Amino acid sequence: MVCRCGLLTVNKEPVPLKAIEVEVEVKDHVANVLSTLHYENKEDKAIEAVFVFPLSGDAAVCHFSAKIGQTEIVADVKEKQEAREEYDDALSSGQQAFLLEESEQTPDIFSLSVGSLPPGESASIRLEYVTELAVEADGGLRFCLPVVLNPRYQPQGSEGHSVQVTSVPASRVPYSLSFSARVSSPRRVSKVDSNFSLEPLQYLDKEQTHAAVKLAAGHTFDKDIELLIYYKDAHQPAVVVEAGKASAKPGTLMGDAAVMLSVYPEFSQAVMSSFTTKGEFVFLLDRSGSMAGDRINSARDTLLLLLKSLPMGCYFNIYSFGSSFEHIFPKSMEYSEKTMKKALKIVKEMKANLGGTEILQPLNHIYSQPCIPSQPRQLFVLTDGGVGNTKEVTTLVKKNSSSHRCFSFGIGQGASTALIYGLAKEGRGHAQFITGADRMQAKVMQSLEFALQPVVEDISVIWDLPKGVSVTHLSPPLTTLFQGQRSLIYAQLTGQSSEETDGSVMVNYSLAGHPFQSKLGFPLQPTEDTGLTIHRLGARTLIRSLESNEGEKDEEVTKKVVDVSIQSGVSSSFTAFIAINRDSTEAIRGPLLHRSVPGVGKSWSPYARSCGVVASYALHTPYQGASLQMQDMCCLSGRPTNGKRIEGHLKMKQRSIRSSTLGSLFHSRKAKSFSSKEIPVASSIQTTPDTLLQLVSLQNASGCWELNPDLAAALNKTRKEVEQPKPAKVNGNVWATILALVWLHGFKSDAEVEWKLLARKAVSWLLAQNAPCITECVLAGNTLLGCNVQKETLGL
Structure with missing residues (x-):
């Protein structure tokens, strides 16, 4: 007897997503990812399926297409409201349509609406994106395929509501996952590690600069897939020039050449020995319910190491937050034996019992405290979750970036990459993720070492190019450099020279009063075919920079983001991918059945890890299901509704609230605080007597x-x-x-x-x-x- 679980059709069959295939092509320290989702409708009526899923916060979605039978439809990027209206119109006309859009609140969440899939029909959705690879402490480059989506905490007063997420045990997920990767680099590929079992690494050339790897058989689709890629002599500065798109107009972003500069600063031992003994160190610890168990234990141990490692004469304070927040001292205190012991006594008693994830309140309180003269503020944020107001949080950090540096840590599977990367980027700090068997202590202490480094000042990037060639920066000005950590800079090269074929770039900065200069020459001709990866990453960098401006709502900024997004084919919060099968010979008639896709997690906790899932309801208007669904999933789209949809929304919300007494934990500041015994969490962080x-x-x-x-x-x-x-x-x-x-x-x-x-x-x-x-x-x-x-x- 086959055991059925999760969401079922009226014929007791699994929901329509059947398989996911992922192919990754890593080129040095960037990756191109192609995901294919296979759907099949086994019902006797047309359906609409909604799949909500996470991507890396730094990802740039650059292609979306659908294949129904033998017909392939390639999506266009359009302004978001225009795309939504086209999708509505298509479904109302009985046409097959597909809509892919990024959340306006957090760029690491996407929703895919598969509309009007006929009875017995199959569809394959192809999604392509590019992303940078993060540098780990041991020099490895980290690629992560997020298959885990934690429910996002929606702060009180924000628009939209969260909804109880439906999930099923990993062993019973009714769809499969296949994953493979190809790696290439100018340097030898030393090894590839993963948190999953891999088949043996296959080298594709004698120099071992090209390799292939894939997941071993029998893997369980229950956590993010991570690859750690190691190159020989990886920490070398480099410049890569990429040719523009042949069909694009010269002078445009996609028509001109694009360049990517990777900077790896290496400071002298004499300078590095001059670690600062000053600073105001503020530690902000997540104590929401999902931190219970090993996570909070490991966090307490980490705070012990941090407090013991602080230099005499500095200042410090410890904040912790959930639905509310606490702090050990009314204001930062000078570090001494007395204050250290008092802090450690309180840390020892800390539990994961503060409810939700209200991070904005403690950040506002921290920034309201006056800075201490000659004591640079260094903020450390440790959290395992995500929030529905990510952009509001990162905008606050950016607003205060001149007065502090922010180091952020994502704990466990499903931590929001947009939140973690955003905090560090806007706060001129460094981001780290702690997953699997990683020790939190090692990664946090590495960042403390960064924080104790002298601040790099007066950073400038100067290009020396032949006459007739000009450069336009796509990246915001570089404000932070750390020893051994890579920084990427993107730029557009316009024009060409009839004589010289080489250029150079110089990076200048000062550290502890000492000037430094690094010069690198490069040929202007493209060195290899990178498939517009650098153009797309450059476009994504420009889009993110524009979106994070304080004048984000300004019409001119919005127009520029939309223009860059449409020109490059790269997603933004103001655009969406829309694909419509206008060649369908017979219109679909009658009401659509709405189906959602179950994911991986534990069914006993609202904090459990879940992959792209929302609760399923039988709805009776062509688009009502997706519209309501996205509004309820922690403000994932902010889609407008008409009067009929509002009425249906209210009825559905009443049903949702009755179905789960724990659902209020995600949107109530006065939610009950749960102890670690009351909310079990399957944490992968292991702690033992040490x-x-x-x-x-x-x-x-x-x-x-x-x-x-x-x-x-x-x-x-x-x-x-x-x-x-x-x-x-x-x-x-x-x-x-x-x-x-x-x-x-x-x-x-x-x-x-x-x-x-x-x-x-x-x-x-x-x-x-x-x-x-x-x-x-x-x-x-x-x-x-x-x-x-x-x-x-x-x-x-």
Whole structure:
């Protein structure tokens, strides 16, 4: 007997989505992704299906087409309201139509409406997008295919409402997923890792610069698919020139050549050693219900490491938020032993019990606090969710970007890429995602190291081009550079030279008072066929920059976004893809059945991970279903309604509210706070009793450790075993601190990124003591602990 689950048709058959195929082509550090969705209508009436799904917040959708039988329809990009009206008209006329649109509130959510699919008919939807690959701490390039869509929290007072998301266990999803990738680079492809099992990497050439990989058989479609791609000598600056579209008019974005500059700053050791000892460090922690379990435990451990690593003399505060927010101090306090211990005591008691995800309120409060003179503000945001007002949040961060830097962290599957990337981009900081077996501590501590780096100032990019060739920047001005982190700059090259064939670009900046200059030459002729990927990414960069302007509602800005979007074929919040089969020989008559597509998740929690799903209702007007559906999915489209649709909307909302007593958690500031026991969350972040954290918890704010029984226990020794080898002339705290450093280097070298900063503080404390017998202490410590750590390794 076949077990049916999720949403069923009137004939007890699964809903129409049958399979998803994804093909990825990675070229150096950008990717082109082609997804094909296969639908089949097994009912005796025409249906309308709606599929809501996530993409990376940096993705640029650049192609959309549909194939019904032997007929292929390629979608056009049009102004959003115009596209919606055409879709309405097509369905009213009985024509087959497809509408793809980006959410106006958050650019990482798209909705696909498959309208008027005839009985017994099949359809294949092809969706193509381009995206940049993020750089991980170990140098790998991260590609993520989001198949997880968490319900987005809708703050009180915002338009639209959230709706209970329907999901089914992963093992019972009635559609399949296939995934393959091809990788090419000027440098050798060293390896490709994934959070899924992969078939062996296949090299396609002798130089190993081209490779292919795909998912192994038997995978479960239950989480985001991640690839980590490693190249030999990947961190090299480069310039890639791409030819324009032959059919496009010269002088236009798509008709001219486009250029992509990748910048990898490498600062000298002397400059990097001058880490700042000042700053106001503000930590903003998500304590909504979905953070329960291992996530909140890991977050508490991370805050422990952060607080122990802060330099003496800085200022700090810790905020936490859910439906409401809290802060440890009324205002940021100077970092000392007293304030650190008070903060750690409160952190230890923190639980994921603050309800929803109201991030705007604490951000407003933080920005309302006056900045401390000579203490640059550094904001760290840790969250596992998403909100329905992403653009409002990132606009607030941008408005205050001159007074702080923002470092953001997305925790677990389904964290909003638009929110995480947007916070870091607008806040001139850095974004990281913590998924699978990743340790939160390592990634957050890497960003703290960025925050402690001297601020790069006076950044300029100067192009030296032949006479007759001019450059127009598509990227906003570069404002942030971090050691070893890549920055991409896009530009348009107009005109051509009859003589010279080479150009150059120079990046200037200053760091800690020292001027730096990096010059790179490049040929103006395209080096390879990149399939307009750089043009599309450049267009997306320009569109996002225009959309994030404070005058976003300005008609001129909107018109320019629409013009760039239509010209490049790249999606925006003001446009949509519309495809209509006008060659259909017979009009579809009668009411449409509305069907939605079930996704992956846990059916027992409103916080559970879900892939592109909304609840299903039987509706009786050609377009009413999709219209109501999108309004209810956390303000995903903001589509206008007429009087009849409003009446149907109200009835549906009453039915929705009655169906779920937990649904109000997503749109009520006064929602009940749930403890971790009340809301189970399937977190993939693992935490175990940690000897590293046990030792770290004993360090004083000044950087030293005290010689006491707690230290002995952390080193797995008795008090007598620890005290006996101490040289007579050496202070107990000096001896204890050297023991701790030897243990860290001897037993936890693989986690150095987590303790490097607090160890640096300990070394500074030791050097300030002018203590005798340091060499003797290091030798005795090695003997006691069974290590072989050199004095120079410790930095002494």
